[in-house]
Amino acid sequence: MQTNHLRRTARLIAASALCLAALAATAQTTNALKIGVIGPFTGPSSDFGVQMLQGIQLAAEEINAVGGYMGRPFELVVKDDQGNPDAGLKGSQELAAAGVVATLGFCNTGVAQKSLGVFQTAKLPLIIPCSTGSPLTAKYPAPESYIFRTSARDAIQAPYVVEDIVRRGWSRVAIFADTSGYGDAGLKDVEAALAAKNLKAVHVARFALGVKDLRDELKAARDAGADVVFSYTVGVENAVIANGRKDLNWKVPQVGAWPLSFPFFINGAKDAAEGAMMAQTFIAEPSNERRAAFLSAYKRKFKQALTVPMAAAQGYDSVYLLAFSLFAVRDGNPTGPVVKAALENITRVYYGVVATYERPFSLNDKDAITSNMLVMGKVSNGVVTFARSEDAKQSAVVKRKK
Numbered sequence: 001m002q003t004n005h006l007r008r009t010a011r012l013i014a015a016s017a018l019c020l021a022a023l024a025a026t027a028q029t030t031n032a033l034k035i036g037v038i039g040p041f042t043g044p045s046s047d048f049g050v051q052m053l054q055g056i057q058l059a060a061e062e063i064n065a066v067g068g069y070m071g072r073p074f075e076l077v078v079k080d081d082q083g084n085p086d087a088g089l090k091g092s093q094e095l096a097a098a099g100v101v102a103t104l105g106f107c108n109t110g111v112a113q114k115s116l117g118v119f120q121t122a123k124l125p126l127i128i129p130c131s132t133g134s135p136l137t138a139k140y141p142a143p144e145s146y147i148f149r150t151s152a153r154d155a156i157q158a159p160y161v162v163e164d165i166v167r168r169g170w171s172r173v174a175i176f177a178d179t180s181g182y183g184d185a186g187l188k189d190v191e192a193a194l195a196a197k198n199l200k201a202v203h204v205a206r207f208a209l210g211v212k213d214l215r216d217e218l219k220a221a222r223d224a225g226a227d228v229v230f231s232y233t234v235g236v237e238n239a240v241i242a243n244g245r246k247d248l249n250w251k252v253p254q255v256g257a258w259p260l261s262f263p264f265f266i267n268g269a270k271d272a273a274e275g276a277m278m279a280q281t282f283i284a285e286p287s288n289e290r291r292a293a294f295l296s297a298y299k300r301k302f303k304q305a306l307t308v309p310m311a312a313a314q315g316y317d318s319v320y321l322l323a324f325s326l327f328a329v330r331d332g333n334p335t336g337p338v339v340k341a342a343l344e345n346i347t348r349v350y351y352g353v354v355a356t357y358e359r360p361f362s363l364n365d366k367d368a369i370t371s372n373m374l375v376m377g378k379v380s381n382g383v384v385t386f387a388r389s390e391d392a393k394q395s396a397v398v399k400r401k402k
Contacts, residue, residue: 032068032073033074033101035060035075035102035104036095036102036103037056037079038078038092038104038115039105040080040108041053041082043083045083046083047307048310048311049107051309051311052311052315054302055313056076056104056129056319058297058298058316059316059317059318062297063323077095079095081108083107084111085114091115092118096122101334102125102126102127103119104128106136107130107131108181108182109182109185110180110181110182112136113133113136113139113181120140123336125146125336125343126146127148127149127318128147128150130151130315131151132257133182133185134154134185134189135181137367142363142364142366147366148367148368149366151281152281156369156370156371157189159189159371160371160376161277162190162194163193165228165230165253166199172226172228173230174221174228175191175205176205176241177204177233178207178209178232180209180233182232182233183232183233187204190232201230202224202226203217203220205218212240213244218244222248229241229253229254233259235264238262238264242269243272246271246272253275253276253277256277258377261308263307266384273379275378275379276378276379277379279376280374280384281313281373282314282353282354283309283375283385284384288396290351290398298312321346321350322339324348325342325343326342327347327348328342328345345359346359351398354398355369355400356400357401358400369401370401370402371402372399372402373399
């Protein structure tokens with residue numbers, strides 16, 4: 001039974017890639033097709049940056065196994081931005097000069113913000129699999145923008161989480177947001193989501209990345225009567241908040257966007273992380289054949305289980321969406337403007353890991369993920385699982401964009 005299941009799931013992965021092989025017969029060249037990859041592969045954000053990279057590598061390997069693009073293998077040109085805006089800018093400029101046809105990358109909103117102009121000016125498509133800051137796909141008018149995204153922007157994550165906490169009867173929210181570009185944008189999104197429910201935060205704490213102690217701010221939030229802490233930060237600061245609550249014996253829930261699913265939080269906070277809830281696009285459970293196949297292929301290649309499943313799955317799906325867009329480029333000359341137009345007009349449905357992608361992008365919409373694709377995750381025994389029984393029951397159904 002298990003063997004048959006694995007065979008079926010392997011065929012499902014191969015089926016997506018085999019579509020590309022149909023073009024290989026007309027190939028005029030075997031020169032590699034260069035695709036840029038940029039993200040934090042070292043430094044404080046590497047826990048999800050490396051996972052994104054591995055998802056990208058896995059997809060590229062599968063596509064190359066069936067012929068790549070018109071017989072041309074995908075060659076990944078990888079740049080480490082270290083989670084640093086200046087390093088990200090330098091890496092972006094190097095990619096633009098390297099002859100890549102598109103770039104996949106960025107996990108940190110502040111890093112991405114400094115580099116968007118490089119891709120827009122060079123007319124080089126950028127697909128963002130991880131960074132969720134709402135301003136990224138809004139910087140340029142949509143019809144002109146070369147910036148695409150396959151992660152759930154904070155403008156949908158924040159209202160989704162606010163809706164959940166209101167359903168649970170929590171209304172006195174304390175917001176803890178770092179002072180990075182990610183924290184700035186996330187704070188605005190949470191405040192807007194609360195306002196839509198006629199609510200206002202009872203306490204707002206801002207802090208720099210790298211902070212070691214937030215107990216004074218947590219005391220102030222407790223004194224303000226907060227019954228839930230909404231945190232918006234990427235790294236170990238989420239664990240600082242959780243550990244501070246534990247030190248104060250303040251037993252209120254901690255909720256937030258997807259960084260609460262990262263190892264830096266779960267491993268850093270240990271038992272203080274238990275029960276934390278966050279928005280997710282993908283829970284690492286083999287709930288259908290595509291997801292089972294992806295999880296199996298990842299473990300087989302990298303000899304480990306996923307630690308940030310969303311980052312890997314979104315990176316993986318991004319490569320396939322780029323590949324599917326190339327179906328429309330039949331002359332073998334995928335220039336930046338041509339690839340942009342192709343991404344905006346993907347005609348084949350891609351049955352992905354995170355979602356079923358049917359026209360994920362358009363001239364006026366560069367975000368592939370909509371709020372109906374989200375679920376609430378929860379830290380339980382050190383791993384992220386479904387926070388709501390209804391999400392678990394429906395997990396076999398991969399949702400489509402609305």
